[in-house]
Amino acid sequence: MAKEHAMRKRLVSHTYTKTFIQSSPTVARQARAILLDRLLPIITASTTACQEPRGVEVAALFMATSMDFITAHIYGLSGGTDFLRETAYREHWIEMFITRFQPSFYLQELPRITWFLATCGIRLQPHISILAKAELEDWNQAMFDKTASRLAGHPSHQDTGLLAELQVSDSSVAANETFKWGKAEDEPTVMQSLLSSLEREQTAHKTDQALHSKIYGRLALTAKSELYDHIIAGQETTALALTYLTWKLSVHQDVQDLMRAELLSLRASELDTSAPFFPDAKTLDSLPILHAVIMETLRRYPPFEGPLPRQTPESGCRIGPYELPGGVRIAGMAHTLHRDTTVFPDPETWDYKRWTGTDEETRKAQNRQFWAFGSGSRMCIGSHFAMHEMKATTAMIYSRFKSLIVDDSMMEPEDEE
Numbered sequence: 325m326a327k328e329h330a331m332r333k334r335l336v337s338h339t340y341t342k343t344f345i346q347s348s349p350t351v352a353r354q355a356r357a358i359l360l361d362r363l364l365p366i367i368t369a370s371t372t373a374c375q376e377p378r379g380v381e382v383a384a385l386f387m388a389t390s391m392d393f394i395t396a397h398i399y400g401l402s403g404g405t406d407f408l409r410e411t412a413y414r415e416h417w418i419e420m421f422i423t424r425f426q427p428s429f430y431l432q433e434l435p436r437i438t439w440f441l442a443t444c445g446i447r448l449q450p451h452i453s454i455l456a457k458a459e460l461e462d463w464n465q466a467m468f469d470k471t472a473s474r475l476a477g478h479p480s481h482q483d484t485g486l487l488a489e490l491q492v493s494d495s496s497v498a499a500n501e502t503f504k505w506g507k508a509e510d511e512p513t514v515m516q517s518l519l520s521s522l523e524r525e526q527t528a529h530k531t532d533q534a535l536h537s538k539i540y541g542r543l544a545l546t547a548k549s550e551l552y553d554h555i556i557a558g559q560e561t562t563a564l565a566l567t568y569l570t571w572k573l574s575v576h577q578d579v580q581d582l583m584r585a586e587l588l589s590l591r592a593s594e595l596d597t598s599a600p601f602f603p604d605a606k607t608l609d610s611l612p613i614l615h616a617v618i619m620e621t622l623r624r625y626p627p628f629e630g631p632l633p634r635q636t637p638e639s640g641c642r643i644g645p646y647e648l649p650g651g652v653r654i655a656g657m658a659h660t661l662h663r664d665t666t667v668f669p670d671p672e673t674w675d676y677k678r679w680t681g682t683d684e685e686t687r688k689a690q691n692r693q694f695w696a697f698g699s700g701s702r703m704c705i706g707s708h709f710a711m712h713e714m715k716a717t718t719a720m721i722y723s724r725f726k727s728l729i730v731d732d733s734m735m736e737p738e739d740e741e
């Protein structure tokens with residue numbers, strides 16, 4: 325299981341490294357197109373004095389932004405979504421997403437029994453959730469097929485039989501006719517890399533029966549499910565973090581002013597003032613206040629703060645003062661770790677200064693305790709992509725606009741005041 329998991333992760337992990345994200349012209353051009361051509365015009369329109377209702381609902385806007393980001397990275401800009409502009413389909417998609425998620429208990433905790441009962445006609449999930457799940461899978465399949473047919477039509481594509489094995493449907497092949505290669509933003513980075521890694525590894529592990537039956541014997545399923553996982557894992561999480569960040573910056577106007585000053589001084593140093601302000605990912609990553617407000621938002625409002633399960637090794641282990649037997653399921657929670665007062669004093673307070681100007685030892689302890697992306701072999705594969713997306717989105721908005729609260733009555737998590 326661990327071997328299979330490590331193998332799956334290795335197939336695409338290099339397209340999510342910090343170095344790759346910060347140096348890829350494709351990633352940069354996709355961010356530029358999504359933020360300058362799609363997001364900023366919507367925000368600009370929301371600032372007109374006569375607009376009713378006032379303001380803009382940022383949660384939906386960030387859901388759309390992060391969906392456009394992650395699907396562009398996987399399937400290319402024109403092969404991914406345009407949720408920022410296609411609002412009707414976006415709303416339908418969010419409804420599907422919520423509907424399929426409701427009965428996650430049986431699927432997550434008892435997957436084999438759920439599957440077995442389903443084969444006997446006994447369904448532990450409401451029919452509507454099954455339909456929603458199937459529709460979302462079909463939606464991903466359509467993007468996958470369209471991109472596979474584009475890849476097959478790529479001038480440098482050498483027919484090794486892999487794309488044929490993926491059984492691209494006839495209707496999606498038609499999409500090939502309208503597609504032109506040559507634009508960096510249209511490169512389907514993750515999918516392209518996944519397919520070539522699969523091909524390489526398939527040859528290298530020809531004799532490994534276990535891997536063959538789980539991965540190489542079902543190539544199409546492996547590839548589609550892997551990419552679908554990235555979309556589901558990468559969309560809502562990043563959008564939630566951006567929503568909480570915008571809220572906190574709107575509440576704490578003094579912090580917003582400081583962060584804007586950092587961005588505006590960068591903008592003032594640009595030589596070509598006629599081009600739209602769009603600093604590269606590396607430059608954005610070097611801004612201390614921008615970094616601190618994002619880290620503090622992820623600490624105080626981790627998008628995934630529930631239990632992250634792990635199993636103890638067969639020989640048992642010791643965690644802190646506790647001696648644990650082998651094969652036991654335990655869990656860590658960002659919520660708890662981020663409220664350890666020995667590392668984060670006054671933990672309920674959102675205070676970006678925790679992440680600026682602290683001494684080396686404190687900084688190390690904070691980073692060790694920071695668990696918004698988990699850690700170890702199961703750690704989030706998209707953490708650098710998410711940081712890049714959050715920094716670019718925040719910088720593009722706040723270098724041009726100020727934000728204020730119109731209505732934040734739903735913002736405090738339900739178990740809090």
Ligand code: HEM
Nearest residue numbers: 554557558561562628632697698699702703704705706710
């Ligand atoms: C602020 C944004 C994000 C947060 C807070 C977040 C958080 C997490 C957490 C807590 C985990 C579980 C880690 C563990 O069990 O130790 C995880 C796993 C994962 N995340 Fe993210 N994530 C974010 C964005 C993304 C993005 C943009 C992607 C896009 C690829 C992504 C893809 C994944 C995948 C594929 C896994 C499973 C990794 C594995 O099985 O080893 N995440 N994420």
